[in-house]
Amino acid sequence: MVLEKNYIDFGAIVQNAVYENHPAADQKRITLSVQGMEDQYPVHVDSGKMERVVGELIGNAIKYTHEGGQVTVTLKQEDNRVVLSVKDSGIGMTPEECAKIWDRFYRTRASRKWPRVLA
Numbered sequence: 001m002v003l004e005k006n007y008i009d010f011g012a013i014v015q016n017a018v019y020e021n022h023p024a025a026d027q028k029r030i031t032l033s034v035q036g037m038e039d040q041y042p043v044h045v046d047s048g049k050m051e052r053v054v055g056e057l058i059g060n061a062i063k064y065t066h067e068g069g070q071v072t073v074t075l076k077q078e079d080n081r082v083v084l085s086v087k088d089s090g091i092g093m094t095p096e097e098c099a100k101i102w103d104r105f106y107r108t109r110a111s112r113k114w115p116r117v118l119a
Contacts, residue, residue: 003046003049005045006047007043007044009043010045010075010084011037013047013050013051014075014084015034017051018032020055028066028067029067030062030065030067030071032070033070033072034075035072037075039077041075041077041082054084058071058086061086064090065088065089065090066090069089069090070088071086071087071088071090072086074086074087091108093108094108
């Protein structure tokens, strides 16, 4: 994989991903909120690939959150790092499942039953 890295504001990537996912959140009456966007977050990344990653994180949070739930996207600076967190009121993951989040095609036990877990 070839990365085309540039210096960009990570906040712009996050704002774009939130904007792109708003229709899906609105359709499920999910409150999609963003925190920490008042600062600049310069990063050296492949913006296209990073947009895909951030979009997938937010999209999955919306997908696995019950109608009327909440998804909160937070961006902050910690030491020399930019930290993105996506928190939702969805079906959840165990700590063991969190360790596998980047495994290709991995799905949690609860997501394999989705949406039957709504009842």
